[in-house]
Amino acid sequence: MKILCILYDDPKGGMPSNYPLNELPALEKYPDGMSLPTPKGRDFTPGELLGCVSGELGLRKYLEDSGHTLIVTSDKDGEGCVADMELVDADIVISQPFFPYYVTREKMESAPNLKMAITAGIGSDHVDLQAAMDHGVDVVEVTYCNSRSVAEHIVMQILVLVRDFTTQHNIVNDGGWHIADAVSRSYDVEGMHIGTIAAGRIGLDMLRKMKPFDVHLHYMDRHRLPESIEQELGLTFHETVESLVSVCDVINISCPLHPETEHMFNDELISKCKKGAYIINTARGKICDKDAIARACESGQLSGYAGDVWFPQPPPNDHVWRTMPNHGMTPHTSGTSLTAQARYADGVREILECFFAGDEIRNEYLIVQNGDLAGMGAHSYSKGTATGGSEEAAKFKK
Template sequence: MISYSVLVIVIQIVSSNAHYLIGINTDLTLESANYCTNFSIHRDLSSIPRQCHRHLHCGSYNCEEQSFRCVKIREALCCLSGQHTVLVVLYEGGEAGKKNKKILGCVENALGLPEWIKKNKLENRLKLVVTSDKQGENSLAEKVLPEASVVISQPFWPCYLDQARIDKAKKLKLAITAGVGSDHVNLEAACKRGITVAEVSGSNVVSVAEHVVMQILALVRNFIPAYKQVVNGEWDIARIADKAYDLENKHVGTVAAGRIGLRVLQRLKPFNVHLHYYDKFRLDKSIEKDLNVTYHPNVESLAKVCDVVTINCPLHPETEHLFDKKMISLMKKGSYIVNTARGKIMDRDALVEAVKSNHIEGYAGDVWYPQPAAKDHPWRSMPRHAMTPHYSGTTLDAQARYAAGVQEILGNWLNNQAQREEYLIVDQGKVVSRAYTEGDATKGHASNK
């Protein structure tokens, strides 16, 4: 039986959360302990609280060599490391968030984390700071960053982790995206610091794909002006029909055919359209045949032939401002663009110019840069658009999925267990997701005060 006061020697693997208990008997001293030279950062702790003894007797070890009991334990055990501060940056839920507990992505419901922490008895290991206050040096997020081990943010209300913030967050080990899209993190800086970046891949794919199809139809069928007529008490059929078309027989192409782009193609097939796609990684021949989809070796080739282009690629240095003035000029006159990927993939002002000149017939999407969009953002007043706030990937169904994913990622990190491969964006100093490239796409976010 361990006494109330005991010498405990703990060693930590370099660049890891794992600690190893190498001795618990009272005769063991730091000088007499033999530990592997691959390990470093040792320390001795005494007067372990009696309530923590159960952690040392948890039954997770069964060592044959009693003089060197190598017991893997978690860094976050209350008796060893104290609490981890978890900064959670979400949007305000307002009255809707208070009434509807299924809106998990808002401050009021906090991804279900308070309940998850209580259920798993993690109160002594995790300290949650939940806020929507993320912009500027005096924001709560900025003040908490130096103490945060984990930052959880979301694409819809992103806490931009640029170089300056990562430099400030000395204790930061893990950045989690509640949803999909980790471009709000400077991935290059995260690699250099050894910060793990993870997101809940797959949580939004159906939600976004359905949103894309909805917005394509809204543009091609001229739905928005028609709806406005009803609201305004008008009835001018000719003015609506003047810009309304069938989707059938149109050429529709997706830039990227990953989890979302592929589902967009699958949902468009029944409309009897001519499908096109570009992706760095070509689809299997059987999928191309089943969808009767044409592959393009580059974006330029696709842009020249499509009546509708939908953008479904991640934002990283290679795709930043991909649709600039030159790319837009290659598109067919009178064509449409639907962008539910990231606002910064578009050249903001080049798009406005193309729509106003009628080269682009209409633009839709739900992504802006930075987010939230400024009240005077030119896309708000741009003609013939069908823009929405960024909500395509945060339906109530999607929120349930990404909240569960965040809890899984955080739990795995606490327990030093492997993350799902598809969730990892940056791991052990490298970009490990083929959807991203190392670099920084966060520049310019501070322009939105």
């Protein structure tokens, strides 16, 4: 079979010859008891850079020894890109949320052999899920592989925004010592009201990590948490997003992107936020109306916005989030730490091993199977597509 793998570019200085740490912490299970990916083999050392083109997710030896063809590229956007040309006779396509290859209906229809789209990570909205259902293409992802990585990133971004760390860091880098400027937008997080929209694996982990900061915790989710967890963490449940945003100083977005959540944070919803609130978004950029967010940061309705996700990805160079005031944006790195890469590379290999052997793929990994939402997909997504507008990624200039 032919496997097409789209990964982000190598480091500008070339692949590392060594790494800061010699080994990763040994973990066996996730907090809910689910085991980490368990492939039968592994052709990399955990802690290596695997998510870029030269890293190849550690798959080449395994696939070629098994008689398959592996094509790896970072050329994924615009007419005539390598990914589009190679997709037409591919059996499997692998892409990452951090550097997504948008598998639209048109692209799917150009690839009659396509059987499966694998997300090396979590979040498969870069695949037209409705088209996948219509064309019998299964969609799978490595559920939970980087959830805790993202939760750590959320905590970091909360503190960066509320304490206004970026301003202070820039003052030092510029050779200054302007303390009044450094602290004029800096607050303590203690005592604030912190809320999350969606309290799944990432959102709930963030709440647990924030509890020691002595804050008030809130959540909204269409699947209410058990009462025991609400009591343990002192959570306040909100039935609507509007209710949550009206009382929270910090609003975290951890829900999946699908037609129901696309542009959920528009001018109307932002106007219902507590004046001066901070928004953290490590879910998907398209959940927010980019221009509405920028307007709110300009007006002061929002004190700041820290996102790790954009739409499309990479975003055009003139994307308004690059230059709006009081932002703490990162280039979708929350779930692709070297620690996380080892897990999602193992997970992709586990999925491939099961597929080639005709064995069942873990139910938790399933998003679309046999023409319908399945597994985690049935729990988290709705039918339809959120890939519209992704062609704008071709406007990114390196």
